[in-house]
Amino acid sequence: MDPLPIPSKTYTLEEVAKNNTEDSLWVIIDSLVYDVTDFALGHPGGLHVLLQVAGQDATRDFYSMHRHEVLVKYKDLIIGRIHNQTPQIISRGVGQLSTVPYAEPSWLVPLFKSPYYNDSHRRFQKACRIFMDTTVRPEALRVEEAGEHPSKEFFLKCSEVGLTPMRMGPGPHLKGRKLFADIKPEEFDYFHELIMNQEFGMTHARAFNDGFGGGMVIGLPPVLNFCKNKELKERVVEEVLGSKKFIALAITEAFGGSDVVNGLRTTAVKSADGTHYVVNGTKKWITNGTFADYFTTAVKTDMGLSVLLIPRGEGVETKQIKTSYTSTAGTAFVTFDNVKVPVENLLGKENEGIKVILSNFNHERWVMTCAIIRVTRLIIEECIKWSSQRYVFGKPLISQPVIRAKIAKLISLNESSQAWLENITHQMCHMSYAQQSQALAGPIALLKTFATRAAHEAADEAVQIWGGRGITKGGMGRVIENFNRTYKFDAILGGSEEILADLAVRQAIKGGIKAVL
Numbered sequence: 001m002d003p004l005p006i007p008s009k010t011y012t013l014e015e016v017a018k019n020n021t022e023d024s025l026w027v028i029i030d031s032l033v034y035d036v037t038d039f040a041l042g043h044p045g046g047l048h049v050l051l052q053v054a055g056q057d058a059t060r061d062f063y064s065m066h067r068h069e070v071l072v073k074y075k076d077l078i079i080g081r082i083h084n085q086t087p088q089i090i091s092r093g094v095g096q097l098s099t100v101p102y103a104e105p106s107w108l109v110p111l112f113k114s115p116y117y118n119d120s121h122r123r124f125q126k127a128c129r130i131f132m133d134t135t136v137r138p139e140a141l142r143v144e145e146a147g148e149h150p151s152k153e154f155f156l157k158c159s160e161v162g163l164t165p166m167r168m169g170p171g172p173h174l175k176g177r178k179l180f181a182d183i184k185p186e187e188f189d190y191f192h193e194l195i196m197n198q199e200f201g202m203t204h205a206r207a208f209n210d211g212f213g214g215g216m217v218i219g220l221p222p223v224l225n226f227c228k229n230k231e232l233k234e235r236v237v238e239e240v241l242g243s244k245k246f247i248a249l250a251i252t253e254a255f256g257g258s259d260v261v262n263g264l265r266t267t268a269v270k271s272a273d274g275t276h277y278v279v280n281g282t283k284k285w286i287t288n289g290t291f292a293d294y295f296t297t298a299v300k301t302d303m304g305l306s307v308l309l310i311p312r313g314e315g316v317e318t319k320q321i322k323t324s325y326t327s328t329a330g331t332a333f334v335t336f337d338n339v340k341v342p343v344e345n346l347l348g349k350e351n352e353g354i355k356v357i358l359s360n361f362n363h364e365r366w367v368m369t370c371a372i373i374r375v376t377r378l379i380i381e382e383c384i385k386w387s388s389q390r391y392v393f394g395k396p397l398i399s400q401p402v403i404r405a406k407i408a409k410l411i412s413l414n415e416s417s418q419a420w421l422e423n424i425t426h427q428m429c430h431m432s433y434a435q436q437s438q439a440l441a442g443p444i445a446l447l448k449t450f451a452t453r454a455a456h457e458a459a460d461e462a463v464q465i466w467g468g469r470g471i472t473k474g475g476m477g478r479v480i481e482n483f484n485r486t487y488k489f490d491a492i493l494g495g496s497e498e499i500l501a502d503l504a505v506r507q508a509i510k511g512g513i514k515a516v517l
């Protein structure tokens with residue numbers, strides 16, 4: 001956030017006090033003097049409240065009703081400052097860290113050490129935070145407000161600065177590319193990716209987080225890892241990583257939800273000459289589907305499940321689904337009517353598509369977990385700020401033990417989630433993809449479940465702490481309102497909490513437990 005200008009003109013408290021009428025209406029907020037005479041009639045809170053504090057220090061009243069950004073927006077109303085006083089409010093500037101306790105993961109907090117992060121990670125975090133503040137968040141708030149999906153210019157910018165390929169994680173697809181913040185392809189590891197997921201998760205605009213290439217993060221890996229046709233693979237990968245085209249993962253159907261295999265009714269029948277499949281069926285809740293050019297699609301072939309890369313074309317229709325978050329994510333209902341798909345577009349082996357789908361899940365769940373843990377931290381920061389600046393019964397809200405107990409619970413849940421996430425990420429850095437699939441599917445599933453249960457607690461407690469503002473769109477509580485309305489996406493997408501918890505325990509006991517009491 002841009003800092004407020006500190007004018008050289010000074011006033012005494014007595015001088016300001018004389019401007020206490022509708023004809024000349026000044027207020028003091030954090031030692032700066034605002035002339036709100038002309039603004040007062042259009043003030044969304046009304047004229048009367050301003051007259052009540054006219055000529056006085058209104059700092060406490062102001063921060064009970066507004067976010068600091070209101071002052072930045074109306075900085076032209078500042079006419080001077082109080083003689084011998086300096087502003088006390090600290091607001092985080094572009095690229096800076098928050099000074100609120102627990103608002104940053106501990107590895108970014110002075111005096112704290114971490115075995116996981118090196119200088120490259122720290123440099124990368126700084127670059128991501130600046131890009132977040134200057135480019136990502138403004139775009140996120142703009143498109144969420146308008147209900148649009150992120151602009152082509154925004155996507156092209158992300159490709160141009162080398163971010164887009166990094167969103168696919170470490171791997172051979174980075175080779176030879178110029179990456180964001182001058183990170184070398186061989187230097188980029190899962191901790192860099194964790195940082196990116198967490199920094200860009202801080203938009204507090206949940207639909208944007210999915211609209212911002214969510215379809216690519218889950219839809220492109222099957223093309224990268226399983227497309228046998230070299231020409232097709234290179235073309236699609238370059239189009240998507242260059243933001244010229246968009247891709248979505250189309251697995252879920254209205255019939256199945258998390259029950260992927262049994263719920264599948266979309267069919268792909270091979271033509272008599274063996275050159276193409278004819279696809280018929282529907283897909284539901286397909287992230288980025290409304291604007292996708294390609295669909296990585298699960299279909300039923302004669303002996304089982306297969307995965308096809310289906311380009312948008314004749315017979316492919318998409319329709320926006322209205323979910324709890326905005327249409328920024330492009331959540332679609334997709335229909336395939338007699339769509340002809342060349343056999344070259346088969347990803348992996350026919351009838352063995354389950355391997356393609358399963359190989360994708362760990363990374364998807366881990367990416368989601370990084371973000372939800374970071375957004376939960378942001379909610380805690382919002383709660384600490386709000387309860388410190390909100391006065392109730394003559395005292396800041398945070399002076400009530402019941403409020404502090406709620407905050408303590410949320411901090412503990414969030415710090416545990418982050419510590420577990422870093423442990424799992426460390427394992428990912430030291431395991432092959434195959435080893436990760438075998439050893440980390442259970443832990444990642446449990447971590448995602450734990451993190452979304454923590455998010456559930458955070459949404460619940462935050463709304464209680466914020467009261468009416470926590471259920472009001474816009475204004476002071478807009479971050480809380482957005483979170484409370486959308487955190488369930490993380491508890492459902494990529495595998496529901498119940499399915500994931502069960503999967504983890506089933507995997508753990510798969511070989512039987514030979515040890516006895």
Ligand code: HEM
Nearest residue numbers: 034044045049050053058061062065066067070074475476
């Ligand atoms: C420079 C001075 C001020 C500016 C630029 C300003 C601006 C605004 C804006 C833009 C809103 C709309 C809500 C939002 O965006 O948060 C608002 C709402 C409001 N303002 Fe102000 N305001 C100022 C000073 C004050 C002061 C000193 C008071 C109280 C003494 C006050 C009381 C209110 C109230 C009660 C609301 C409605 C809040 C709600 O709906 O929850 N404002 N103000």
